[in-house]
Amino acid sequence: xxxxxxxxxxxxxxxxxxxxxxxxxxxxxxxxxxxxxxxxxxxxxxxxxxxxxxxxxxxxxxxxxxxxxxxxxxxxxxxxxxxxxxxxxxxxxxxxxxx
Amino acid sequence: xxxxxxxxxxxxxxxxxxxxxxxxxxxxxxxxxxxxxxxxxxxxxxxxxxxxxxxxxxxxxxxxxxxxxxxxxxxxxxxxxxxxxxxxxxxxxxxxxxxxxxxxxxxxxxxxxxxxxxxxxxxxxxxxxxxxxxxxxxxxxxxxxxxxxxxxxxxxxxxxxxxxxxxxxxxxxxxxxxxxxxxxxxxxxxxxxxxxxxxxxxxxxxxxxxxxxxxxxxxxxxxxxxxxxxxxxxxxxxxxxxxxxxxxxxxxxxxxxxxxxxxxxxxxxxxxxxxxxxxxxxxxxxxxxxxxxxxxxxxxxxxxxxxxxxxxxxxxxxxxxxxxxxxxxxxxxxxxxxxxxxxxxxxxxxxxxxxxxxxxxxxxxxxxxxxxxxxxxxxxxxxxxxxxxxxxxxxxxxxxxxxxxxxxxxxxxxxxxxxxxxxxxxxxxxxxxxxxxxxxxxxxxxxxxxxxxxxxxxxxxxxxxxxxxxxxxxxxxxxxxxxxxxxxxxxxxxxxxxxxxxxxxxxxxxxxxxxxxxxx
Amino acid sequence: xxxxxxxxxxxxxxxxxxxxxxxxxxxxxxxxxxxxxxxxxxxxxxxxxxxxxxxxxxxxxxxxxxxxxxxxxxxxxxxxxxxxxxxxxxxxxxxxxxxxxxxxxxxxxxxxxxxxxxxxx
Numbered sequence: 001x002x003x004x005x006x007x008x009x010x011x012x013x014x015x016x017x018x019x020x021x022x023x024x025x026x027x028x029x030x031x032x033x034x035x036x037x038x039x040x041x042x043x044x045x046x047x048x049x050x051x052x053x054x055x056x057x058x059x060x061x062x063x064x065x066x067x068x069x070x071x072x073x074x075x076x077x078x079x080x081x082x083x084x085x086x087x088x089x090x091x092x093x094x095x096x097x098x099x
Numbered sequence: 100x101x102x103x104x105x106x107x108x109x110x111x112x113x114x115x116x117x118x119x120x121x122x123x124x125x126x127x128x129x130x131x132x133x134x135x136x137x138x139x140x141x142x143x144x145x146x147x148x149x150x151x152x153x154x155x156x157x158x159x160x161x162x163x164x165x166x167x168x169x170x171x172x173x174x175x176x177x178x179x180x181x182x183x184x185x186x187x188x189x190x191x192x193x194x195x196x197x198x199x200x201x202x203x204x205x206x207x208x209x210x211x212x213x214x215x216x217x218x219x220x221x222x223x224x225x226x227x228x229x230x231x232x233x234x235x236x237x238x239x240x241x242x243x244x245x246x247x248x249x250x251x252x253x254x255x256x257x258x259x260x261x262x263x264x265x266x267x268x269x270x271x272x273x274x275x276x277x278x279x280x281x282x283x284x285x286x287x288x289x290x291x292x293x294x295x296x297x298x299x300x301x302x303x304x305x306x307x308x309x310x311x312x313x314x315x316x317x318x319x320x321x322x323x324x325x326x327x328x329x330x331x332x333x334x335x336x337x338x339x340x341x342x343x344x345x346x347x348x349x350x351x352x353x354x355x356x357x358x359x360x361x362x363x364x365x366x367x368x369x370x371x372x373x374x375x376x377x378x379x380x381x382x383x384x385x386x387x388x389x390x391x392x393x394x395x396x397x398x399x400x401x402x403x404x405x406x407x408x409x410x411x412x413x414x415x416x417x418x419x420x421x422x423x424x425x426x427x428x429x430x431x432x433x434x435x436x437x438x439x440x441x442x443x444x445x446x447x448x449x450x451x452x453x454x455x456x457x458x459x460x461x462x463x464x465x466x467x468x469x470x471x472x473x474x475x476x477x478x479x480x481x482x483x484x485x486x487x488x489x490x491x492x493x494x495x496x497x498x499x500x501x502x503x504x505x506x507x508x509x510x511x512x513x514x515x516x517x518x519x520x521x522x523x524x525x526x527x528x529x530x531x532x533x534x535x536x537x538x539x540x541x542x543x544x545x546x547x548x549x550x551x552x553x554x555x556x557x558x559x560x561x562x563x564x565x566x567x568x569x570x571x572x573x574x575x576x577x578x579x580x581x582x583x584x585x586x587x588x589x590x591x592x593x594x595x596x597x598x599x600x601x602x603x604x605x606x607x608x609x610x611x612x613x614x615x616x617x618x619x
Numbered sequence: 620x621x622x623x624x625x626x627x628x629x630x631x632x633x634x635x636x637x638x639x640x641x642x643x644x645x646x647x648x649x650x651x652x653x654x655x656x657x658x659x660x661x662x663x664x665x666x667x668x669x670x671x672x673x674x675x676x677x678x679x680x681x682x683x684x685x686x687x688x689x690x691x692x693x694x695x696x697x698x699x700x701x702x703x704x705x706x707x708x709x710x711x712x713x714x715x716x717x718x719x720x721x722x723x724x725x726x727x728x729x730x731x732x733x734x735x736x737x738x739x740x
Contacts, residue, residue, distance in 0.1 A: 002623065021277070021281050031280075037288070038287065041287045041290075041291050045294065047295075052294075056242075056300055059242070059701075060290075060300065063245070063246060064245075064287060065697055067246065069694035070249070070253055071249070072690075074253055075276050077257075077687070078256065078260045078276055079273065082269045085269060086266060091273075097270055097350040130723060133730055140733070
């Protein structure tokens with residue numbers, strides 16, 4: 001078993017995801033970047049689960065998938081509400097709240 | 100063959116329903132409420148959802164008292180395939196969350212009527228979120244911790260953006276969602292690394308994995324578990340808005356509907372702290388020397404930044420957001436003292452007591468404070484600048500006095516629960532020889548007092564800039580305000596003063612604190 | 620080289636071969652065929668109908684709710700597959716648990732139905 005390849009791959013995905021969250025302006029693309037991080041975690045979990053010879057890692061990955069779907073559902077709904085109010089989903093234009 | 104089948108059927112998992120009754124009550128209450136009110140639409144617009152929610156919280160509270168007695172005699176019990184632990188600590192935190200749900204559900208009724216919203220969704224989300232909080236506080240397995248954290252958070256993301264007419268509300272919800280989703284993704288990465296390093300997601304398995312030296316055990320490769328602990332700490336620090344993970348707090352508190360903020364500042368924070376404490380005490384107990392300095396850093400940063408930035412604000416909700424950051428600093432000091440590896444018998448228990456008392460006192464006073472803000476806000480949840488609070492004493496003396504009592508409690512004036520809470524925390528810090536922390540905490544409470552005094556002084560200023568014939572002006576007299584909301588605020592004030600004056604409940608605190616110290 | 624990587628070597632060879640065959644034939648065609656582009660030829664192919672609008676046109680918002688509901692219930696099915704493989708291990712306990720799980724999901728559907736989002740407007 002080659003654990004390192006999976007860990008490096010997942011670390012790369014994780015970094016791309018974090019970069020996307022920090023840099024992207026489009027709300028939907030930010031959501032996709034967060035999905036990318038969660039999938040990096042899934043790869044980690046499954047790789048570690050196989051490495052330890054347990055099912056726990058894969059079970060955890062299933063829960064992460066379900067929670068990620070719920071999270072994205074809520075996120076898209078909020079993006080949609082913002083779009084209805086302001087006709088834009090640009091994150092940097094959300095500046096009603098300042099202090 | 101048949102014998103084999105019977106054999107298999109007998110070892111299906113046992114579920115001790117009576118021990119997880121508060122959790123089941125809250126979750127089932129939410130499901131029932133949304134089903135009943137979607138099948139019978141006429142129930143949606145009246146007092147039914149609020150009464151149902153308050154009743155559910157009260158029923159959960161009854162179970163809490165019952166389980167407390169049971170757990171006191173048997174010691175900690177592990178339920179649902181050992182993935183949850185029910186001890187006095189869990190039960191105490193569950194009780195605090197139920198109190199928060201009760202007060203907030205009373206606040207919601209008048210708020211929704213004023214804003215012209217109907218529907219049980221607000222209440223259902225509160226109940227669901229609270230059940231996630233209870234799950235988080237009792238989780239003995241990182242899978243359950245994660246699910247609890249997500250149930251707790253996702254419901255609140257929706258609640259924050261549920262005021263459909265206010266752009267600010269959606270923006271607050273979006274900001275909270277983005278940063279919350281990022282932080283829970285980081286938290287999850289930490290869980291994955293923990294699992295990889297230790298080969299277990301169970302907290303007791305994680306703490307014992309240092310003993311075996313097979314493969315990638317943390318004894319061989321500790322850098323992975325250090326990164327994992329840092330990532331887990333980031334996730335929790337975000338939930339409890341500790342500096343430097345506080346940036347969302349002022350914006351979200353300002354934009355979200357006021358009663359939602361009352362819930363966010365009380366139950367969500369309490370659950371976050373409870374989960375943080377359980378994960379780090381049970382799971383990472385052997386690494387206490389590694390994560391304890393992190394707590395110290397977070398606490399000092401929260402105290403300094405929270406108390407200093409609060410002064411520059413002009414919006415009352417933003418002011419209280421910064422004050423809640425300062426409170427988070429105090430609670431972190433409580434955890435820091437409770438984690439003292441040297442004085443496990445004395446300073447540790449003292450710190451644990453301080454932590455638990457602070458959670459209780461803080462929940463009640465912050466729910467009450469945001470309760471008054473809910474009542475005072477006008478349609479579309481506006482009018483929360485400091486100027487809008489000028490002359491409140493003239494138009495509504497009772498409300499102004501109640502608000503002053505709650506603000507004095509937050510400032511830590513004697514004869515309120517806030518004073519005792521801060522005193523206990525600082526005493527525990529001194530006991531475990533963290534003199535720097537104790538000193539910073541005292542200075543921060545002095546600086547933060549200026550903030551509360553600013554609000555109080557402006558309420559008692561006579562010259563009210565608002566004209567009497569302004570359509571938006573605040574009605575005078577208590578009867579103009581919704582009865583349930585006023586009741587919630589009154590309960591909060593009475594409890595705040597009672598906790599500060601009467602020394603009852605000490606043995607409850609001691610029991611829960613000892614259960615907490617026994618976790619390590 | 621280990622057996623693990625050797626398995627992937629076959630995959631890589633196969634992928635190279637596939638790219639080579641496709642690229643080779645297209646390249647051969649490009650050499651021999653006449654090249655006279657007209658406006659009609661460079662249009663996007665849309666089942667023989669003249670294309671309308673550009674590729675970034677926005678789809679109707681009412682699809683969103685259905686997509687969301689679908690994703691939610693679809694993902695919950697992820698818990699049913701592992702359960703199905705172990706159905707006999709847990710016997711009636713597992714059956715009852717799954718019935719409760721699906722019942723709670725169905726309550727969500729009842730909410731969506733009463734809220735009126737299942738109607739096509």
